[in-house]
Amino acid sequence: MDGTFICVEGVIGVGKTTLVTKLSAQFQTEPLYEIVAENPYLEKFYDDMDAWSFQTEMFFLCNRVKQLEDIGKILTEGQPVLSDYYIGKNLIFAHQTLDEQKYDQYKRIYNIVSEHLPKPKGILYLKADFDTIMHRIKQRDRSFERKMDPFYIQSLMQDYDQAMTAISDVIPVLTIDTTHLDFVTNQDDLNLIIQQITSTFGSLKENKHD
Template sequence: MNTPFFCIEGVIGVGKTTLCKAIAAHYQINCLHEIVEENPFLEKFYDDMNAWSFQTEMFFLCNRVKQLEDIKPMLRAQHPIIADYHISKNRLFARRTLDAKKWDQYERIFEILNESLPKPSAIIYLKASHEIVMERIKKRGRSFEKDMDPAYIKQLASDYDKAMIKLAKETPVVTIHTDNLDFVSSQSDLAYILTKIDSHLSSV
């Protein structure tokens, strides 16, 4: 049996990190968090995407590749892991923000780096309505997200839907609609999600 390695994905603000922590606590497993606020280019990126997109995307890619390389010994030692991102998100964001020339460069680098990374047992795909996502982004109050274009978020949600259809051909995708779920305050809501995960754990 392979060591369980789950990834949580979904558009900005949908609740990936919150659910990752809850699942990690329930199963007593390691939780891998994406590096976001530590990115020194992020605020500049949101002020001027064209000028800072390549630097921003490369920082994210290199840091996430390093994180995923670092968990290989843990997986070999049969320590399950849940991450609040899947490496494919880097390609999704970069495709939307980079011009044609930079995208071509990025894509070649991505393919090389992704070759030897551990592949997840399943992806937990969180979805929410556009209105709910925008409310959650506002509520968490990150300074670099305060002026985020709602149209950008809506486009990202569409991109995620398409990406998950493609990923599902190789990796099981567990889709969970979160508009009416509060997995922080409601144990029954969390139990509902855990039941879905358990069904996939049994087949890993």
């Protein structure tokens, strides 16, 4: 029996990676983290999106495809996996950054390479209001995000809402507003998220020692 595969999604800075780290320890699952800072085009992308968007998006796509191919064996062995991204996010970002012609080219490539990748049992969609997102981005202070256009974040937030609504027709989506939640330092807030996950997606391998 394949292991449970759950993806955590949401706009830049919402807390996906931090939550996956917390949940993986709680549920004794294999964490899967997206490769971001290693993208050699990312800094150039934020300086000039038009010039570097296609290279940036293709780097992300190729790396995520390889990662998801690699976890296929883990899942078939019955081990659960929690990921801090869903492969469908590639289309959300590509839609934002590519012109129509390049987006069509990219989408054709995406459809081919993603067809046989593991499909998640569910998606945990984290949200927060715009001011909270911008505060979290500033707080973590990644060098390549300092020049980020706030309008870009606002547009991404809208695209994420639309995409998650569409995805929910084929994959269960649990939406949690984290604006007033501190799951990093507040165990009660983390427990609230855990309770909603188990109620929606069923029990994972919970760590009995916590």
